[in-house]
Amino acid sequence: MSTVAEAANASPPVDLSAQFQPTLYHTVESGEGVALDLRDFNLWYGSAQALFSVDMAIQKGMVTALIGPSGCGKSTLLRSLNRMNDLIDELRISGEVIVGGENIYRSGVDVIALRKRMGMVFQKPNPFAMSIFDNVVYPLRVDGVTNRAVLEETCERALRSSALWNEAKDRLKESALGLSGGQQQRLCIARAIASDPEVLLMDEPCSALDPIATAKIEELITELKGHYTIVIVTHNMQQAARVSENTAFMYLGRLIEYGDTKEIFVNPKLGQTRDYVTGRFG
C-alpha cells in the first residue's frame, strides 16, 4: 500500500554521534503477551547509523506510542516493523524483530505477506483515486478475491470498524478524493484493516487533521485496540498521553525511556525524557 516515494520521504538520515552513551530505563519486559520484539536492533542508512541497539517489546493488543524530537528515529523504527525501510537503497540492519516467534528479517521471509499482517497508516491520508468501495477492498483484490459478497461484506465491516460506515454507506461508488481529510484518514484505516492485520502502524496519523477529526481518530484507536496491536508515532504529546498504554521516548536513535504511559508523563525517570515531555528541549 505504499510507494517507494513515501519511504524516501522518511526523515533524512542524520549524523548521529555513536559516542552518545545514554542511560536507558525500560520497564516493559519481553515475554508473554508481546506482539513484536526488537532485539539489539541497529539500522544504517549508508554509513549513517539511525538506530542503535534497540531492545523493545511491544505488547499485544495495546497501543504503544513512539515520541521524540524530529530525526530521533521513531519513524525509522516504525517502518522497520513491517520492513518498509527495505525500499530504501543502502539500508543495512543488524539484530532481530521477532513476530510470532520468527525473526522477520531472516532470509526467505515473504515481505508482502508480512506487510499484510501489519497495516500502515501515514501522516497524510493517501486514498487511491478510485471509489470509496474500491479503496477499502483494494488489498483483497490484490489477493485475487473477486467474490462480490465477500468484498461487500469486508467493505462494510472495515468501514464500520473505522467508524466511517454511517458517513460513507450511501456514497460507496463515489470517489474517495471527495471525502474530507479526516474521513480520508479513516478510510485509510479501513483499508488497512480490510486485510485483517494483526498490527496497525500509524505514522503521525492526525498531524494533517483538524481537532475534531483528530478526536475521531483517537476514539477509533481506542476502539480498535485489544483487537489490534497499535504502534503510533506522534509529535503530539497529549495524544500519546491520551491514547497509549505504553510510551517509548527516543532520542538520537536510542530507545531512552520505555514504560507505562502514566509514568512517562507524570513521573518520567530520566532527565532527557522529562525535558522532552515538559518542553524543555533545546
Place this chain on the structure above:
Amino acid sequence: MAMPEHTVKEFDADLADLAQMIAKMGDITARQVLDALDSLEEFDTAKAENVISIDATVDELQHDIEKKVILTIARRQPMAVDLRDLIGALRISNDLERIGDLAKNIGKRVVALKAETPRSQLMRGVQNMGEVALTQLRDVLDAYANRDVAKAVAVWKRDEKLDAATNSLLREMLSYMMEDPRNITLYIHLIFCAKNIERIGDHSTNIAENVHFIVEGRLLSDPRPKSDTTEIGTG
C-alpha cells in the same frame, strides 16, 4: 534542581509567578498564626480583629492561585514535573487557606474570651504548642521554596510530637474542667484553640506531602505516625 529552561520562556515565568504567590500566601498565613497566638497570650482583641480581617486577603490569594493554575493548565498542557508543580501549588494553596481559617478562628475565640479573662496556667501549654506548629509551617514553606524533600519529610515526621502535645494538654484541660465547672467556658475555648493549632500542624504535613510529590513524583507512602490516644482528640 538543575533543570533547563522551557523552550517557551513564558511558561517558566508562569511557574515562577505561582511559586511567588504561594510564598506570599505562606508569609501572610504564618504571620496570621503568629498574631493569633500573640493575641491569645495578651488577650489583645485589636490584634485578634486584625487576624480575622486579614483572612480575606488570604482567601483572595487562594482564588488568584487557583485561577492561575487553571489558566496555565489550559494554556500549556503541562506534563511531568510541571504538572506536579501546578497541582502541588493548587493543593498547597488550599492548605494555606485552611490554616488562615484556623488562625482566624483562634482570633474569634480571643474576642469572645475577652469577657471571661480568668487566666489559666494551661495558656502557656497552648502557646508552646502554637510555637511548634508555627515552626512546622515555616519549615514546610521553606521546604517548598527550596524543593527540599528532606526538610519536608522532617516536618512530616515531627507532626507526631504536636499530636502528642495536644493530647496531653486536652487531658489536663478535662481535669481542670471537672475540678471547677466555672472554668468550662474558658477551657472549651482553649480546647478549640489547641485543636486549631493541631490542625494547623496537620495542614503543614499535607504541604510536606505535596512538596514530596512535586519533587519525587510519588506520594509519601508510609502511614503517617499518629499517636492519638484520648477519645477527645479524635476528629
